Amino acid sequence: MEEAMGEPSERRDEGRVGEKRIAKVPTREEILKGTVGKVGKKKKSGIVYISRIPPHLKPMRLKQMLSVHGKIDRVYLALEHGSGSKAKNGKKQGKSYSEGWIEFVDKKVAKHVARLLNGEPMGGRKKRSKYYYDLWNLKYLPGFKWENLTEDIAYRRRVRDQKLAAEVSAARKERDFYLSKVDQAKVISEIEKRKRDIGGEDMLRSIEEKRSARVFPQKKARPDPVTDK
Structure with a gap:
């Protein structure tokens, strides 16, 4: 029981000899690079x-x-x-x-x-x-530094994206304007067509009315030999 109680103190001192640390074991990478002991x-x-x-x-x-x-x-x-x-x-x-x-x-x-x-x-x-x-x-x-390069690349990318977004927005506005003009032209064309159709009906109606109205030409009156003496 007493030996078990003493184990933690021994473990706390593990890696130390006479209050000195045991030298760190070099890693394989340090050995290959030849940097062991170099600070x-x-x-x-x-x-x-x-x-x-x-x-x-x-x-x-x-x-x-x-x-x-x-x-x-x-x-x-x-x-x-x-x-x-x-x-x-x-x-x-x-x-x-x-x-x-x-x-x-x-x-x-x-x-x-x-x-x-x-x-x-x-x-x-x-x-x-x-x-x-x-x-x-x-x-x-x-x-x-490399950080300067990454910042410059990010800035160029932002500028490029903004330019692309502006071009897309301008193209979209131009398309909408063109479509609105096309729609407007279609509306105007439809109105003119209706006017022509209505005008044609009025013309046909007037022709029919003229045909239905009988107009007789008047002749000049001949002098009466009895009354005109």
């Missing part, structure tokens, strides 16, 4: 802007091309206007992009990549690469 400040990320995206270049492929120079966290490419819509033949067109942003985990790497690759062939020295004749157009954005 330091978190590296600040850096954003690189790419002003031109070659045709058919996808975000994943772009990330693969730049990941050889440093670890990348996120990539965002802006779709070109009308990209992904259906063509005249009914087939859906492939997506194409106009510009993009790449977030490197370390801003020093981002600066280095922008300085190293800007103006260089995207395909490197491989002439077989379909991007051999395309050049990197990269610029490091100092002080720019």
Whole structure:
């Protein structure tokens, strides 16, 4: 019974030896990354802007091309206007992009990549690469954070939605105005038709009345030889 009473105190002291904590067991991820026992400040990320995206270049492929120079966290490419819509033949067109942003985990790497690759062939020295004749157009954005990009994207989306709503409202008003004019024209046409119908009936009625009224032409009176002497 006394031994059982002493168990909680022993459990409270578990993990301590001579008032010192037992060293924390490193995780598998820390061992693989080689960060065991290392304590330091978190590296600040850096954003690189790419002003031109070659045709058919996808975000994943772009990330693969730049990941050889440093670890990348996120990539965002802006779709070109009308990209992904259906063509005249009914087939859906492939997506194409106009510009993009790449977030490197370390801003020093981002600066280095922008300085190293800007103006260089995207395909490197491989002439077989379909991007051999395309050049990197990269610029490091100092002080720019991914949150700024998401805010800008949200703002553009709101502006686009408001513009679309205004266009839809204007189109709806134009349609209603046209329909009201069409209805008005139909009403006027119907009124004129009724007038013509009524006018035709009056004309027929007057003709019938004229036909029914017998009019005899009067002859001039001949002089009487007896009375006119």
